[in-house]
Amino acid sequence: MNENYDFKNIERNCQSNWQKTDLFSSKKDLNKKKYYVLSMFPYPSGKLHMGHVRNYTIGDVISRFKRLNGFNVMQPMGWDAFGLPAENAAIQNQTLPDEWTFGNISSMKSQLNSLGLSLDWGREIATCDPSYYKWEQWFFIQLFKKGLIYKKTSIVNWDPIDQTVLANEQVIDGRGWRSGALVEQKEIPQYFFKITDYAEELDKELENLNNWPSQVTLMQKNWIGKSFGFKVDFQQKEFEKISVFTTRLDTIFGVTFLALAPDHPISKKLSFENEDIQNFIDSIKKTGVSTADQAKAEKKGIFTGLHASNPINNELIPIWISNYVLMAYGEGAIMAVPAHDERDYEFANKYSILIRKVIESNNECSPEKGILINSDRFNSLSSDDAIDQIGLELSKNNLAEKQTKYRLRDWGISRQRYWGCPIPIIHCTNCGEVCESETNLPVLLPKKNKFDFENQSIKTEESFINCKCPECGRSARREKDTMDTFVESSWYFARYTCPDENKQMLNDEVNYWLPVDQYIGGIEHAILHLLYARFFTKLLRDIGLIKISEPFDNLLTQGMVLKDGSKMSKSKGNTVDPGDLIEKYGADTARLFIMFAAPAEQSLEWSDQGIEGSYRFLKKIYTQIYKFNDLLKQQNIKNLSEEPSQNEEFTYQLNKTIEKVTDDIDRRQSFNTAIASLMEFVNYISSINSEKNISDVYFGYKKLLIMLSPFVPHFCEYVFKALTNEDIKEENWPKVDKQALQRKKQTVVIQVNGKVRENIEIDTDTPQSIIEEKAFACEKVLRFINNKNEVKKIIFIKNKILNIVI
């Protein structure tokens, strides 16, 4: 053992040994319980950032912990390799998207390895590899044939100068990021996955995800947005009727206007005849496409000049068109009740529309349910009863229909970009829209020699576009759009189980490894990615490729890594390069610090000074064990048998630590407190005389190193070998001796009116009467009690507290 902690050598040697022995490759083994640990795969941006370090260290700690506990662990890694940044980089750096991406993959792979992650690289996947996306195209075809994919037009951001579709991210303050042109809304045909067919199941099965953070399931629940209500028809002279969806039929007497979405068919028809309406709709089209932009936009509207009649009392109601009504939800039209809906209220105030209260309330606008007023024969009913009765009456007359609605919309997957998985559709003038034949898969992305700025998002290669129709054999044209990159990340966890399978999408291995036992990733993926992955799991099940319905058993959503209060980013110049840290302190210190600095699920404020503390902690253990090793040599001690210690305090401290660390890692996933306990234990060992307690200190260090090894694997492997001459890889996680946790003495706190006045050290389980006696003998307690007669009551919690209330 070297006198100084030489992390560079230790880490280099360990990593090369692990690689040589292929230590972390995983195979099906029916003698062990399998455990599949998955961290969300990275986008290969080129440089590892602290968020990756955090994500992958968490996954690695869990993997190593589970291995020590006898599980057959699989921890794979791969690359979410399609996406926009590759195209941007290609334009900026005069490279090609594939060259840029594969270059990044190779440099990020070595960065990941320098962290000492116990990854099974034999299962590596890159989603831009044809052997991966071939099966995505195959799957697309199966879904298409099952009718789970359809085409419809939808709105995109259009940059009129660059003549290209923009992602929401590329629209800054309503302008294209490159051209600076005012962005327009444009309708184009796109393919959609029918995720709404699965809305009910996706909603219902959230209940079974007991090991997911409740905030994530709650966000998904709200996103799916299941609600019960009525579709109500308002009769209308010119257009026969206008249907609206409402969850608050009880407020129908309070309806003072109807509002249509700007892209509602009636709005569109009216715009052809009326220039003002046309201008109004055009002005709305200048706001961004994203829901956030639309919701933040000022509420605007225009009166159509038309009226409709309220089905409950035939009252004539004005019809407006407004930007706060979304075509994508419900009927694209609403019955507005300003007295009981805040958005309607704001709109009615702005345009001086009548506000009529129909639920009892002291406020001008109250969205809460209550007792009906101003509602004719339904007055004094509760909201819920009124909904039932009004619903019944209108339904009888075919004016309303009970409906269950979801806020969830179908998933549009067409992207007008180059660097993505080609959609395997062929447009034939003869046969229409047909799938590419399965034998022709994969539909390869056309190679480019030079990345074309003018047409960055459209494939112009004639050799790609021109093809033969698989049905009739005549000339046809290939679909030019690619798929949303979320499609690739919706099934990669399944493909890891059989990455080399080239005859089918998935084979039987998938049924051994799935579901993923522990999934780890950023909280920013709480809705979209996790919902799409759940959706795909159900699709794969229904096609018969897998048996499970939910992909991820346990979910850990890690917080972001911040510096100076905000997300690390190049533009803010507040990044910390993990490579620099590893160079300066080693991977073990970097891993230890990032796990110690904050709870995994919370955001982590980066501190340059804090990492010094973690480094110091490792150096301290190193030096202590080095000295202890010397002591063993001097005294020529060789065989230390693992006998129970006679030192009661030592066994208590050791077992308390084992219990705490095990529970913290396994159940609570509270890694920062697990490390704190290990630090306390190191402080404790330092405080005992090692010459007089050789055996205790030896076993103390031994157990300590095992428990620390998931966090700092290289360090522990090396030091363990030096101390014991054994291989830490052969060890098991230590077990708690429950007996050792029983203490003979306890501290009981004496309070007066809930304020601590004294502590009493006393035998465990001492009864209340004796503690009371002691308490009333304490000077510090009596000082706050003038007269024993004032004591109103005494609260006693065994081994904890005696509270005297006066």
Next chain:
RNA sequence: GCCGGGAUGGCGGAACUGGUAGACGCACGGGAUUCAAAAUCCCGCGCUGGCGACAGCGUGCGAGUUCGAUUCUCGCUCCCGGCACCA
């Protein structure tokens, strides 16, 4: 705007089921060691008052429930994440 989360010393955080607020670490101050520095070791460290014993105050703000609230309830403020074409 809507949905979700957070706020505790100078800083990161701990307190798991309502029961001693501040574990562990950083920073800082004092001391030891050293020619000196770094490293290391020891001691102190919420705020206010007090020589001290000790007392009062204290978990974003305002109320409430309770013998007792960082923890539960209601109402706010600020910060962070998501909002369907960033990944």
